[in-house]
Amino acid sequence: MNPFKQESEIEVSTTSGMLRISVHPRVDRLWMIIEIVITGTVAYWFYRGWSTYSTLIRIFAAWCFVGAIIAWFYKLSGSELIEIDDRHLTIRKTVLGWERTSEYPTEDCRGLQIRERNEDEYGLQCKVGRRTVLFGEYIPETKAEEILTILQRDLPAVADKMLLQHPDKEHFTTLRLN
Numbered sequence: 001m002n003p004f005k006q007e008s009e010i011e012v013s014t015t016s017g018m019l020r021i022s023v024h025p026r027v028d029r030l031w032m033i034i035e036i037v038i039t040g041t042v043a044y045w046f047y048r049g050w051s052t053y054s055t056l057i058r059i060f061a062a063w064c065f066v067g068a069i070i071a072w073f074y075k076l077s078g079s080e081l082i083e084i085d086d087r088h089l090t091i092r093k094t095v096l097g098w099e100r101t102s103e104y105p106t107e108d109c110r111g112l113q114i115r116e117r118n119e120d121e122y123g124l125q126c127k128v129g130r131r132t133v134l135f136g137e138y139i140p141e142t143k144a145e146e147i148l149t150i151l152q153r154d155l156p157a158v159a160d161k162m163l164l165q166h167p168d169k170e171h172f173t174t175l176r177l178n
Contacts, residue, residue: 008138012147014154021147023080023136032075039068070095082124082135084151086158089126091135104128112151112162114144126162 011022046053046061053061074095081092089104108128115125115134122144124136136144152159 008140010139010143012143012150014150017155018083018085019147019151019155019158021082021084021136023082023139025075025078025138027075032072035068035072039065080135080137084155084158084162086155089128089133089162091133102133104133106158106161109133109162112148114141114148116141 009024009026013020043065050058077097078093078095080094081090083090083092085106087106089106089109091102093100110127112124112126115123117123122141123134123139124144124147125132125134127133136147139147148159148163152163
């Protein structure tokens with residue numbers, strides 16, 4: 001088992017022709033403390049020698065520290081709500097009360113599938129036109145399979161549209177529906 005593996009707490013429900021997936025990052029407090037100590041130590045080293053570094057290195061270091069802080073805020077307060085119905089795929093990401101909503105017409109979504117980021121990290125992805133939309137970060141593989149199975153079982157018309165790889169070809173991915 002990978003000690004750096006990040007998973008999320010997932011809630012899946014279907015109501016009134018809609019599949020709703022709620023994703024909340026799980027925080028491992030020990031690894032969070034280790035990350036803070038390492039980042040703080042590196043920040044201190046950069047602070048002490050700040051005037052000796054080139055502008056490019058300063059910008060890169062500042063960008064890394066800001067990115068680490070935003071990632072911590074996401075882990076501590078972030079969430080993702082994914083809603084799929086017969087008209088839209090809606091993805092709402094919330095961090096510290098700030099919400100970003102992306103909405104895509106279901107008929108434009110093709111090739112919904114499990115996305116493998118690394119060996120132990122999964123999520124979901126689909127094509128919207130030529131663009132690949134990534135969502136459901138840190139969803140475990142078993143939950144991703146369950147989500148696709150529930151979509152196929154409870155919303156078959158939507159699954160027909162979204163799991164289709166190419167609009168011109170009749171290809172449908174069959175999942176283990178027992």
